Amino acid sequence: MNLRGVGVSPGIGHGPAYILTTRVPEPPEGATYTGESDQEKERAVSALAQVAGELESRGDRAGGEAGEILKAQALMAEDPGLIVKIRSCVEQGMAAERAVYESFGKYREVLAGLGGYLGERAADLDDIRDRVIAVLTGQVMPGLPTPGPEPYVLVAHDLAPADTALLSRETVAAFVTEQGGPTSHTAIIARALGVPAVVACAAATTLTAGVRVLVDGTSGEVRAQPTASDVAQAQNVASARQEAIAQVRGPGRTQDGVAVPLLANVGGPGDVEAALAAGAEGIGLYRTEFLYLGRRQPPRPEEQEEAYRAALDAFPGGPVVVRTLDAGADKPLAFLPPPAPEPNPALGERGVRLFRRHPEVMETQLDALATAAAGSSGRLHVMAAMVATAEEARWFAAACRSADLPSAGVMIEVPAAALRAPGLLAEVDFVSIGTNDLAQYCFAADRELGALSELQDRWQPALLDLVAMTVSAARAAGKPCGVCGEAAADPAMACVLVGLGATTLSMSPAVLPATRAALAGHTMEQCRFAAQAAREAPTAAQARAAARAHLPGLAPLGL
Structure with a gap:
């Protein structure tokens, strides 16, 4: 098979x-309880708190982006609106476990209908629900x-x-x-x-x-x-691939010597060691959400400074690009007032938009970053998420300059930002393309849905067009344009991105060696021809094939 x-x-x-x-069985319809409703409500709320605590604890142990995801789930388990719904169901006579099942079902329907970031979290709710029901009924945890x-x-x-x-x-x-x-x-x-x-x-x-x-x-x-x-043949091929890749060392560059710094995406302090081990030349995306999620109080400035300084000190003289807090939607902050109801929170107050509503959170983070940079030899660059207009870019850049930060940039992950990239670049020092969300918003395709994976394909020519627009605008402005989305993790696509003009590439540490080897096996001219061929193709599959035809160095590496 x-x-x-x-x-x-x-x-x-x-x-x-x-x-x-394995799934926890659905509690029977009509299940009721004996005793007082307040006791049954407390039983449900306690189970939710227990599961939230376990998820947060796992997040602390996992660290990095995995930890960030789990801490966001922990907050979902204690969502005030969900708790109100569960209490209401108990008051109607439902047993705690049935109340949990019914309430999560309603919540799931709402999230699934929203799509985007919150739609992605609908499937996560099933796991949280089952864990809570398992606690209430004494069953084995999934x-x-x-x-x-x-x-x-x-x-x-x-x-x-x-x-x-x-x-x-x-x-x-x-x-x-x-x-x-x-x-x-x-x-x-x-x-x-x-x-x-x-x-x-x-x-x-x-x-x-x-x-x-x-x-x-x-x-x-x-x-x-x-x-x-x-099995032996597959393992031999994989071993040969790894050996060929391992032969290429040093900084990222093309075969004809064009430097392309290869940076790491980091989700927290635990990922820095992996980045160093993989030979990363710096950090291209430092996600700061791990400092904020799952907390009832915002992180102290001293705590933030320590985390930022550790990343900067790990790469003396190298770039460290820190993305300011990207919260909202699927990553709510417990220490901020809940936002007003939004028809589609996935398209609501996220990233820089949330900062504009709560500027004190941004100011504290920017000050902590400036303090950390003042005592380190690392080269700090700071960027904001979900920027859509030149006015938003101007506002963020002004805030960075007020905090004495040396380099302010923005993420290009909203199609409007790519289409109007010249205007945004006039306001900031650099841009970084987040291909994950740029694809999701470009194609209106939820990144978690397997049925839509074809539209999430990094080889979609329309996505390459948006990347090319942005890179071209950056080149005209004489400013750097990196790529920190998962597209850079594909060695063939890395060559295409460089051919389009990306100045740096950032990715998960585990895939850095393969990208380094792929670039080293090709000239800049080959990368440009590959990029042009990919953009001219009508489909993602044809774009990939057309690009690879100009990248003969991939085959000996088994890539």
């Missing part, structure tokens, strides 16, 4: 399949198997961040999911762990539990019951 999905984390994984299908004598291939309809965040290469050989896309949480966590992964793999859960499975996280192929020679 051979299946195919979207390879999102390179490498070969092989082992027995573990099919993650989760992963006890590690056996060898790593297993984890197969699921979808994977909850609470499960995947604490996995390691020692326990899991690969991920295979029916849902998800190239920028889903499963993909991001798999790349951070260095575990091969295939998503959007239809019928994956029809695999027989325990059957041996071979997973190719590069091609997206999933093969059941491979022969010993199949």
